[in-house]
Amino acid sequence: MTTDAFLAARPRVRPDIVLGPSLLRGPTRIHLLKDPRTGRRLEVGAKEHFIITRLDGTRSLEEIGQAYSGAFGTRLGEAQWGQMLRLLGARGLLDGGPAPVAPTPVPTPAEGPSGFLSGHTRMVADAPALMDRLHRLTALDRRPALLAVLTALAVGVLAVVAVSADTLWRQTVHTAEQPVLLFAVGCVLWCSLALHELAHGLFARTWGGRVSEIGLRWILGATYLYCQVDDVQFLGSRARKVATACAGVLANLLFLVPFYVIWLVLPADAQARPAFGALLLLGVVTGLANLLPLAPLDGYRALGHALGVSGLAEGSRTFTALAARALLRRGPGLRAYPPRLRLLYGGFALLTAAQTAALLALAGLVLRHLLPDGMALLAWWLPTALLAAALLLWGLGNLGRRLRGRRTEDRTEGRTESRTERTESPTEGRTAGRAQGSAESRTPGPARSAAPTSPSAEPGQVTGARPPLDPARKGEMNEPHAQTGTAPGPVSATEPVVVLDGVIKRYGEVTALDGVSLTVRRGEFFGILGPNGAGKTTLVEIVEGMREADGGTVSLLGQSPWPRDTALLARIGVQTQASAFFARLTAGEHLRTVAALYGTDPDAVRIALERVGLTEKQNARVDHLSGGQRQRLAIATALLHEPELIFLDEPTAALDPEARRELWALLRSLRSEGRTIVCTTHHLDEAEALCDRVAIVAGGRIIALDTPRGLIRALAAPARLMLPAAELTAEAALALPGVDRATVEGDELVLETSAVNHVLTALGDLVDIESVTVRTATLEDAYLSLTGHGTEHRS
Structure with missing residues (x-):
């Protein structure tokens, strides 16, 4: 699409989106939106609200951009428009885009x-x-x-x-x-x-x-x-x-x-x-x-x-702390607060203090009347003592939360930071809620979005800060999946196709599997993760019928896989990491040979080649194919006989990033067909993007089994905001609402918080929001925390 055609587009926000009121949060004005289909709430800044209210299908992007320039003094470029429209499309807010999915x-x-x-x-x-x-x-x-x-x-x-x-x-x-x-x-x-x-x-x-x-x-x-x-x-x-x-x-x-x-x-x-x-x-x-x-x-x-006003008490506490620091000539002062807000937050602080003093005096009077004369002194001091005890408990609770946050950091010390960065708003970077990943990752097959594509936008490009919502806020949506893609939600409980109960396998004195139990349901994309030597390969080989378990029971499609049964093997497809090919044959000849061994209709070869996108390479020799093409051929081989269950062993091993993404698209299409897939992988981002559930194996045991989202949520790691240390001091950052910890690492100031949206809103008035980067926990962090490996399995 050319630049002129892009700017002439007239996208429209869905007419059923509810535009809520504008509220003050601290010194910043926010606007609320609600998606009635999913119940999600979004918070946006004044600039984003200005744009969203004008995306009504009657005005072009160029016309809205001119109005925006007149209101705020800056113009929106193609990249910024592209970011904004991709963000709205990902949230399901654009009319004609993919249907929004209700959050878990x-x-x-x-x-x-x-x-x-x-x-x-x-x-x-x-x-x-x-x-x-x-x-x-x-x-x-x-x-x-x-x-x-x-x-x-x-x-x-x-x-x-x-x-x-x-x-x-x-x-x-x-x-x-x-x-x-x-x-x-x-x-x-x-x-x-x-x-x-x-x-x-x-x-x-x-x-x-x-x-x-x-x-x-x-x-x-x-x-x-x-x-x-x-x-x-x-x-x-x-x-x-x-x-x-x-x-x-x-x-x-x-x-x-x-x-x-x-x-x-x-x-x-x-x-x-x-x-x-x-x-x-x-x-x-x-x-x-x-x-x-x-x-x-x-x-x-x-x-x-x-x-x-939203969060009046919290805003008043922050204002009071900043005012105290300003009196000591420390911190950024109160320049972000106009006179009206200074009166509002300062007045509420004084009102709270006056009410507290009056209530303490009233409680003292009542106790003085009710208690014996000999306890008059106790009557006056008891309410104050109880208030002090309550404040002490409140402070200890906050301290406990900070210590838990520090322990979380200690567990993840030395690990690579999350590679996932949230999409930035084209204006202030304050649009609430995280981008959910591409439409392809959420819905089967290609999804058509109503948003025009910016001629300068690069697919998959993500930059800057994206504030997720505070999970403590009721009704606000917070989803921990990464921008790189989220897998569909776990399928409902249906027929189990793989059932392991207390499986044990020993090699001499070494116990490879020690009481492993799990269930894979039909239509599920199930991932198996674990460090080298954890027992992943042994586990899969036992399920496939290649090895016999020493103890426990194994059920594959309702039958025991051992001793090997050719009728049962014909119902599964297997792709191994080092798949064996007839190297001197062409891709088509190789598949026809395998089809003959299975007794499959020769037309299945054409279907398999089309499914994996190798039709143009069917006459190329196998040993002339690239690594990604060989992996596709291995999957085509596993699919030839239309198996009910597919086993994939490191399907993207040794592939370059582009080939990996192409193979991801293929695997998603298989998942959308309702196929059951069991996949072992060392790539944590791959498991997070593709799998409905993952089992983490270590020491021959399953130490965790949940959805990627559930494992990330269980980690309870704080988000980290990074900005140049020269723009803000750690002391000033600690005074912001929601900041749990502030440290200087090299030339960066690193803030830890569980309320990213609020912190970013406050930062927007103190620093250049475009310099802020947000990084949140991923499946990799959860995996490393559970296995205790600090350097292995980076992706």
């Missing part, structure tokens, strides 16, 4: 591991269905009068408590002197938490939100219900988001209405009346306390929604 669910905080001290349990099997039923019953969006009546009742409860505060306080003190009665009041108020959480979900559902989970959490003995609402930021107006945040308090107040009626009708001398009075007062106090703008209370969320 990544555990959120609600889905993390549970233990005795902290954890969770799901209480509703189908939370979305429950919310749909409640929404149909209440129909708050269609019954504004009902909402007005409920609000009036809540205000009435507040008025009654305010008028009767003195009486209710005396009754609360009386109830506090009876522990059993006070415990009963607490249990009733705890039950109101269920209504509180359901109200959040119901209001969100009313305006198009979705409740993904309802359950129970416990932390150090404190147990409470939770209702996880996805994509609150996409509810529409700020008023809707504020109302959703405050809905729980409204529910708490409505919960007290029947108890107020009971309290009102009980005689003044009734023994139960003080308990109901305590319930009213404590219920109102705990409900209104939720409106305090302190994280993570509802008031804090409501304030953030009202101001259009």
